[in-house]
Amino acid sequence: MQFSESWLRTFVNPSLSSEELSRLLTMAGLEVEEMSPVAPPFDKVVVSQVLSKEKHPDADRLNLLSVDVGQGEPLTIVCGAPNVSVGMKAPCALVGAKLPGIEIKQAKVRGIASFGMMCSAKELGLAEESGGLLELAPDAVVGQSIRQHLDLDDHLITLKLTPNRCDCLSLNGIAREVAALTGAPLQTLPPVSFKQASTQSLKVGAIASACPRYSGRVICGVNAQAMTPAWMVQRLQRCGLRSISALVDVTNYVLLELGQPLHAFDLNKLRGDIEVRFARNGESLKLLNEQTIALQEDMLVIADSEGPVALAGVMGGADSAVDETTTDIFLESAFFAPAAIVGKSRRLGFSSDSAYRFERGVDFAATRIALDRATQLILDICGGQAGPVTEAQGELPLRPPVRLRLARVQRVL
Known part of the structure; x- marks a missing residue:
């Protein structure tokens, strides 16, 4: 996980130098593999x-x-x-x-x-x-x-995370850890300010065991040729991602910010409603990386009425991708069960940021938060009218209880 120190400090800003912050993270189990300045020293x-x-x-x-x-x-x-x-x-x-x-x-x-x-x-x-x-x-x-x-007094920090620390695969997650370690206040994201301006939506359905929660929203009238703001491009680049287009950049930005993978479909390339299901014998899919794959029956897919349009939790399909002519999108935010995603990208010979996170487990409670955050950014950058959220939800994982004796609470207080 590579990130910008200055971006992290917008979430939590402890009174620590860069070196002290690096040492704190490492001693807490978030090993800092590398820390380097974004620019060499120069002046005037x-x-x-x-x-x-x-x-x-x-x-x-x-x-x-x-x-x-x-x-x-x-x-x-x-x-x-x-x-x-x-x-x-x-x-x-x-x-x-x-x-x-x-x-x-x-x-x-x-x-x-x-x-x-x-x-x-x-x-x-x-x-x-x-x-x-x-x-x-x-x-x-x-x-x-x-x-x-250009915020050139920044540092790039690379963490070597163990598989059980999927909670730190985002700026917000790392900031939460730093706040807990230092007592520095944790800054929250600004509340969304948009209102529903459209009634257009897609019905969604999902296999509950493989996809306990699938949420989506139609956004109409977007300007797909809008320029991604320089501050967003800079943050993406410093986290190792290149700018592609405003719509794609927003989904990648929220992925880094909150740890929730998102995907934007071109609504006008979809046919009928959305279903999360396992692939059927003989189906194939051309992915965003131009690779055409023969789908296997243990592969979870996002499908419309005509067939698969994305490999769930791994990569979107080329035929439903947003491009410079896109005017309406369907924005997806989901919680896929790790067991349904694990190993699929490796079997196909590539990796993706989405698969890396879904395999380890994302916060199922963050799907709606990330969807709203991405919607707000898209409306701010590309314009458009947001529709209602449609959702398919099964039985979500149980959170383990944290047991605390009342007597201990009284002693601490």
Whole structure:
């Protein structure tokens, strides 16, 4: 489990250094396998905005830029990046800045004085390769330290968890552990504020023994081409996931945040109602990874009236996936019994974050919480109208009782 320390500290922020936090987790049984900074040390790099761009009189591939760095008069900077454009915001290393392997000095480039350097992600040590300047969000504050703007004083922490600690396969779960160990207050997620704005829904059914709880909601009128916010992309990347699209990113974000796997189907690619059942002889399914599998009768699937559309708890199907043309979705949040999921992805020769969690067991009480959280994020980013939750529920696992004598309570109080 890899996560961002700064993201964790939005849930719980004990008065501990990064090293002390790492040691605390390890001694509590959550072994920290690795902790590394997200960026190498550097200074005097700020958010800048390109005000004007002219061709260099003596070099075809160079441009003369007038750059606002938030310090009054704009700077003249010679730049050869292919993606530079007027109005864009990008990191600018000021004279005196020390970057990985280089110190920025005032210099003449083909006879023109340059008072700084516009930077790519590679030049800041944030990527191994880059195709031009690191383009920043339009709302980036000119003059702000790039370390502050991109939260570069963060650390990546990798935990080596034992199979019984599935409760710590999320930021919320790790934060809960840290709060218990330190007494620091645990921050809760903001309450959802959306209201049901649609009556559209799908009926759902499930084999109770294999899927004790299956919840879903239709969301109509989403903009699948909406841009994922930069803060979400950054958090996903620091947890080892790449940004795919806003709809998929939200489901992955909630997976990391709460530990509950989710899946978004394109509603217009589904036929009829949803049923969670075991595969039938002769059925096949093309997965999101483009692998077509021959389903076996012990494999749990999500099916519509025409056949399987997802391998339950493992991976969605390619034919029902959301894409840039999607306007309506069916958002799934379920509790699959570990015995119904275990070993299926390994048998097929791949792994998935969902299977990893369902095999170990997720919190069956969190399905609705995660569904509402993802709905709120989708509405905030992609718009749309949320329908009612439909649910199939069987007999849920019994929680073991915690026995406590009244006399002990009285002594403690």
